[in-house]
Amino acid sequence: MTPAYVALESGHVLEGRGRAPGTARGELVFTTAYTGYEESLTDPSYEEQVLTFSYPLIGNYGVRDERFESDRVHPRAVLARELTDDVADWLAEEGVPAVDHLDTRDVVTDVREGGAMKCGIAVGEHATPDDARAELERCVAMSDHTEIGEQVSVSEPAVYGAENDGPTVALIDCGVKGSIVDSLVDRDATVHVLPHDTTPAEVEAIDPDVLFVSNGPGDPKNYDEAVSLVREFVDDTPVAGICLGQQIVARALGGTTEKMAFGHRGVNQPVLDLESGRVVMTTQNHGYTVADPGDHLEVSQVNVNDDTPEGLDGTEYDVLTRQYHPEANPGPEDTLDFFDDVLEMAPSRSRRPRAIPADD
Known part of the structure; x- marks a missing residue:
């Protein structure tokens, strides 16, 4: 299993399964949508954010580009309980790190109780928790993205x-x-x-x-x-x-x-x-x-x-x-x-x- 780590502003570091490699940082948010993952992932409003899907399985009807809302995936990284291979492969092609095998109920609870927070992501064969923490340290607040x-x-x-x-x-x-x-x-x-x-x-x-x-x-x-x-x-x-x-x-x-x-x-x-x-x-x-x-x-x-x-x-x-x-x-x-x-x-x-x- 490919190592994957998510470092949260709250101080927690989550470990999951890497589905698409890379490092990323952004504001951690969640969506309650259980369908429309293609539209959500290509929505420009998710720019500079890390998107958590609260629904446990994402990708059960494949990936079709006629459903895209723009020409690329906008979240900096994607978290889920389980991603299908279709979605994981698409995110890898887009260069967007993806992590699953997470307890997304806990992630959503953390965000609801502590608010949207900064996070850092590290996914890859040699990824470590410190790599995720380093991304977190470089993360800036959403309001500071002036451009x-x-x-x-x-x-x-x-x-x-x-x-x-x-x-x-x-x-x-x-x-x-x-x-x-x-x-x-x-x-x-x-x-x-x-x-x-x-x-x-x-x-x-x-x-x-x-x-x-x-x-x-x-x-x-x-x-x-x-x-x-x-x-x-x-x-x-x-x-x-x-x-x-x-x-x-x-x-x-x-x-x-x-x-x-x-x-x-x-x-x-x-x-x-x-x-x-x-x-x-x-x-x-x-x-x-x-x-x-x-x-x-x-x-x-x-x-x-x-x-x-x-x-x-x-x-x-x-x-x-x-x-x-x-x-x-x-x-x-x-x-x-x-x-x-x-x-x-x-x-x-x-x-x-x-x-x-x-x-x-």
């Missing part, structure tokens, strides 16, 4: 659905999942996918009907350019956002964000719509949340488990955001109508000249 947007965003603009006749969407790519773009294109939108640090002039040249801020990894405080874009356009262009995008929009409109203890990750997060009283099941992947939406946004949906904001609506602007992933890849399809609601904002935009508060 994380560059790691996951497109470097050049791209256009999808150019032949469509519907609204034009300027999508700010902070780590967008492919199925989010597909969800808009399938509804007849033309989607311009733009780098996370796109300038106002570049967006203005597109003259979009909707400005859309995507999901992505890391601390929303490290996406100043995206925050500035929202503030620049919100008074005359409808604005939408998913996950990190909700947090960026909130910060642009005077709200605040904060890091959660261990975040929401999985396909079974219940969300309550405050107006209708309806509860839907959602897919989520985030470690930060909106602490205070400010004066220009109101909370329209909340997480049933902890009351954190799951949806924000503009009180004076055309703004619609969701903290969860409504594109449902993986996950339930309860919230696909979000994309219809976003595109319905396009024809009704009107200018509302109002000063937007700067960050404190």
